[in-house]
Amino acid sequence: MEKIVALCKRRGFIYPGSEIYGGIGGFWDYGPLGAELKRNIKNEWWKSMVYGRDDVVGVDAAIIMNPEVWKVSGHIAAFADFLIQCKVCKGRFRIDALNIEKFYNFEKELLEIPKDYDIDCPKGHKFEFDMISEDDAVKGGVRPHKFNLLMPAYLGVLEDRQVKVYLRGEITQGAFVNFQNIVNSSRVKIPFGIAQIGKAFRNEITPGNFTYRSREFEQMELEFFIKPNDKEGNKWFDYWKEQRMQWYLSLGMKKENLRFRKHEDNERAHYAKSAEDIEYNAPFGWSEFEGIHHRGDWDLSRHKLTYKGEEAGEEFTPWVIETSGGVDRSALFFLLNSYYEDDKRVVLRLHPKLAPIKVAVFPLLANKLPLVKMAKDIYHNLKVQINGMIAFDDRGNIGKRYYSQDEIGTPFCVTVDFQSLEDKTVTVRDRDTMKQERVKIEKLAGYFKDNLS
Ligand code: ATP
Numbered sequence: 001m002e003k004i005v006a007l008c009k010r011r012g013f014i015y016p017g018s019e020i021y022g023g024i025g026g027f028w029d030y031g032p033l034g035a036e037l038k039r040n041i042k043n044e045w046w047k048s049m050v051y052g053r054d055d056v057v058g059v060d061a062a063i064i065m066n067p068e069v070w071k072v073s074g075h076i077a078a079f080a081d082f083l084i085q086c087k088v089c090k091g092r093f094r095i096d097a098l099n100i101e102k103f104y105n106f107e108k109e110l111l112e113i114p115k116d117y118d119i120d121c122p123k124g125h126k127f128e129f130d131m132i133s134e135d136d137a138v139k140g141g142v143r144p145h146k147f148n149l150l151m152p153a154y155l156g157v158l159e160d161r162q163v164k165v166y167l168r169g170e171i172t173q174g175a176f177v178n179f180q181n182i183v184n185s186s187r188v189k190i191p192f193g194i195a196q197i198g199k200a201f202r203n204e205i206t207p208g209n210f211t212y213r214s215r216e217f218e219q220m221e222l223e224f225f226i227k228p229n230d231k232e233g234n235k236w237f238d239y240w241k242e243q244r245m246q247w248y249l250s251l252g253m254k255k256e257n258l259r260f261r262k263h264e265d266n267e268r269a270h271y272a273k274s275a276e277d278i279e280y281n282a283p284f285g286w287s288e289f290e291g292i293h294h295r296g297d298w299d300l301s302r303h304k305l306t307y308k309g310e311e312a313g314e315e316f317t318p319w320v321i322e323t324s325g326g327v328d329r330s331a332l333f334f335l336l337n338s339y340y341e342d343d344k345r346v347v348l349r350l351h352p353k354l355a356p357i358k359v360a361v362f363p364l365l366a367n368k369l370p371l372v373k374m375a376k377d378i379y380h381n382l383k384v385q386i387n388g389m390i391a392f393d394d395r396g397n398i399g400k401r402y403y404s405q406d407e408i409g410t411p412f413c414v415t416v417d418f419q420s421l422e423d424k425t426v427t428v429r430d431r432d433t434m435k436q437e438r439v440k441i442e443k444l445a446g447y448f449k450d451n452l453s
Contacts, residue, residue, distance in 0.1 A: 001283040004335050005210055007346070011408050013037065013335070013356075014211060026207030026215030028328070033408055036356035036389055037331050038218070042197050044353055045220045045325070048247055049195045056193035056222065057186055061174025063199060064153065064165050069173050072302045075150055078270035079169055082144035083205055084113070086121045087128035094206055095144050097122060102266070114141045151201040151215070167201035172322065174198070175223040176299045183307065190307060190318055191236065193224040197327070209284050211328045218327035223295075225307070225318040233273070233294055236321045241276060241292045244323050248278065248290075248330075252351035253337050257281045261288070271298040278325075280333040289329035295320040338409060345402075348409030349432055352452040357410040358388040359448055362401050364417040366394035375416040378426065378441060385445035386452070406431055411452065414444065 008014040013034035017027030030038055050056050070076050082095045103113045113129065121127040131137055132145035150169045154162040168174070175194040182194060197220045207213045224240065226232045241260065248258060263275040273296040277288035297317040300306070307318050338349040352358065359382055363375035372394060379392045391410065393401050398415060405413055415427040425438040428447065439447050 001210070001336070003341075003346075004332075004339060007407065008034065008210075008335070013408075026204055026213070028211050028214060033356040034331070037334070037350075037354060038327055040354045040356070040388070041327055041330055041334070042218075042220060044251060045247075046195070046197065049193075049220075049222055053193075055188075055191060056195050056224075057182060057188060058195050059175055059178055059182065060196065060198065061171070061178060063168050063201075064155070065168060065173060065177065067163075067165050069177060070150060070166050070169070073173050073176075073299060074270045074302070075166075075169055076148070079150055080146045080148045081205055082146055083132065084142070084144040085130040085132050086123070087130035088125055089121060089123045090130075091121065091123055092132070092205065093122060096267070097206075098127070112138050112141050112143055117141075147203070147205055149202040149204065151203045169200060169202055170324070171196050171198045171200050171219045171221055172223060172324065173299070175221070176303055176305070179225075179300060179303075179305050190309070191224065191226045191232070193222045195222050196220075209282070209287075211332050212282070212284070212287065214328060217329075220325045220327055222323045224321045224323075225300075226321060228297055228316055228319045233296075233319055233321070237274065237292065237294050240321050240323050244290055244292060244325070245278060251334070251354060252349070253280075253334070257333075257337055259286065261286070269293070271295050273298075280329075280337070282333065282336065287329075289333055290323065290325035293322040293324060295322050345406050347406040347431060350409035350411075352411040355409045355411050356389060357391045357405070357408060358386055358452055359412045359414060360391040360393055360401070360405045360410050361414045362392075362398060362416070363394050364398065364415055370421055371416050371418070374420055375414075378414060378416065378444065382445060382448065386448055388452070402429065412448065 011033060012031035015029045015031055016023040017029050018024045050058050083092045084095055084098065085092050098119060100113055100119065115129055119127045129142045131142055136143045136145050150166040153165050153167055155165050156162040175196055182188060198218065199216060200219050201216050204213050204215050207215055224236060226236050245258065249255060257280055259279050261277045261279050263272070263277070268275050273294040275291055275293045278290040279286040279288050296319050299320060301317045306315050308315050334350060334354055335348065340347045340349055361375050361379040361382065363371035365371055376392065379390055382390045393404070395401070402413060409431070411431050413429045415429070417427065420426050424441045426441060426444065427436045428439045429436045
């Protein structure tokens with residue numbers, strides 16, 4: 001993890017947000033390579049979830065919505081984290097980190113932990129329960145403090161007339177509130193899906209593990225609307241679980257790094273009938289980065305939206321199967337999954353579709369004008385022909401340039417040498433095998449189109 005964090009900063013994947021002013025907890029900026037990686041992940045997702053299908057359409061909803069949305073969706077009441085404080089170190093911890101959810105009382109919607117309950121503090125001593133506020137006291141125990149995760153913002157120029165709104169805590173609601181618009185304005189028929197990618201914000205109390213838990217992040221989500229019965233529900237839940245797992249595998253995630261984890265009854269979100277996470281075997285433990293949720297009719301019925309079926313008079317509230325992935329967590333896990341080092345080099349074995357730079361072009365020597373000119377021509381030509389970033393590098397020697405490109409995951413390097421001037425061929429070097437082959441310059445674009453996909 002430390003190596004990835006350092007590499008991300010050094011090579012321009014990810015920087016701490018507002019760093020020159022001392023940073024700001026839970027916010028990250030993506031540099032030139034990180035911006036490409038994220039864009040590539042999102043493009044592949046959109047290709048697979050929208051372009052590749054005939055039953056899904058896209059939407060791009062506003063970040064700020066009428067606050068009524070969050071009341072109706074249940075987020076103002078239930079979108080919260082519970083924190084508990086340790087008296088010894090004054091550390092505040094999410095209850096899921098302490099494995100004490102079993103004290104959750106569904107009827108009272110509260111957790112009540114007996115004061116003498118014996119657990120260790122994550123800081124390495126015996127936990128002593130403390131109250132965060134007076135309201136947290138209950139007879140014989142303490143109650144973890146409830147913090148709402150919605151991030152408020154204020155609309156309006158006159159301070160005394162400002163309206164409190166929220167930056168969206170999930171992008172999901174934008175698909176639901178537009179359900180009727182989309183049904184009316186496009187030709188979708190159930191079963192169909194609405195796909196969306198966009199920013200979400202959460203007042204996370206304990207941001208951490210690099211970008212894993214941020215306060216601003218991006219989600220890529222599908223809301224798939226189906227007929228409201230268990231047969232359909234189970235069928236599509238299983239279908240989307242499988243599709244999403246296959247997508248990560250197809251982009252190079254190693255099977256042993258992935259697993260499904262079913263949510264226990266007491267950890268399901270307020271909207272979910274059933275839920276399973278796709279987890280990654282991260283250095284900080286198995287960690288969720290996508291959820292497949294059976295939302296039933298929770299959202300549409302709360303927004304009082306229905307669907308008119310094919311048959312006369314048929315009207316029902318569809319059920320929803322949701323796939324909700326995080327772009328930032330995926331990017332982090334693709335990086336971790338692809339990291340490889342031996343005593344000679346560090347390589348990011350990113351899938352070519354995700355690699356920030358597709359091809360790097362070098363002249364063998366920087367001071368031989370004909371080599372530089374030919375390399376520049378190839379570079380400009382590939383920039384037009386290949387969909388993605390092409391790099392040019394004439395610094396240092398070839399070994400150093402290979403090292404530098406391997407470290408950021410560039411699948412191919414092209415070197416123009418003296419033979420190139422004679423026979424119009426170049427050396428193409430493969431990142432993973434380090435094998436080199438001579439390819440005719442006129443065939444280069446076709447070669448990369450084949451090998452980058
Ligand atoms: P967690 O339990 O880790 O807080 P969650 O179950 O609340 O996550 P969801 O509400 O299901 O997460 O959100 C769907 C996806 O959005 C997550 O799988 C994750 O990839 C992403 N996501 C959620 N919260 C964050 C965050 N704070 N930082 C980065 N990504 C996030």
